Amino acid sequence: AQSVTQPDIHITVSEGASLELRCNYSYGATPYLFWYVQSPGQGLQLLLKYFSGDTLVQGIKGFEAEFKRSQSSFNLRKPSVHWSDAAEYFCAVGAKGGGNKLTFGTGTQLKVEL
């Protein structure tokens, strides 16, 4: 069965600083990987996704993520964080042929200090 681990429950960064949110997955084959952002009381917005090909994926809002098969990781990065980036971030994995069911990590709460 697939699983996702987000080791950091909370992260605080200063506005303008760089950001990296960690995500490790467990899956027997090449997974489909996603990062979603959730603002309080809201649904999920897709930031970026990896299916195949280039392991460095560009997303919306200036985010990027890199798939590293050897480390089973899909870390999310942003070079300069904005105060509006404060939210909950979820990494998710989907299985090929799994019918679009996703397994989510526990999430990382990002706080941005002005």
Add this chain to the structure above:
Amino acid sequence: GAVVSQHPSWVICKSGTSVKIECRSLDFQATTMFWYRQFPKQSLMLMATSNEGSKATYEQGVEKDKFLINHASLTLSTLTVTSAHPEDSSFYICSAPDRGPAEAFFGQGTRLTVV
């Protein structure tokens, strides 16, 4: 991208009553939709897979008689929480896949509070 609309956004109900939550795909057809539940400060857990024209598939530990799912058309799935109890209070969110191999689009979620 594809749009999934969920209604209502929030609902408060009394213990013992039933609540229906709707999930609509607005600009595409979805033969399958997924229902997730998210408790405060926790991640999303898949509850069930809704299949158009057939029975829903429930994840282990989810009571199918309590969480009734109906997928009557290619654009609408409903989740009915029957005989609601305070422990059912949660954030319920649906998703529907588009043409991509694994991509799913999420509704805005429904905050259910049972008092």
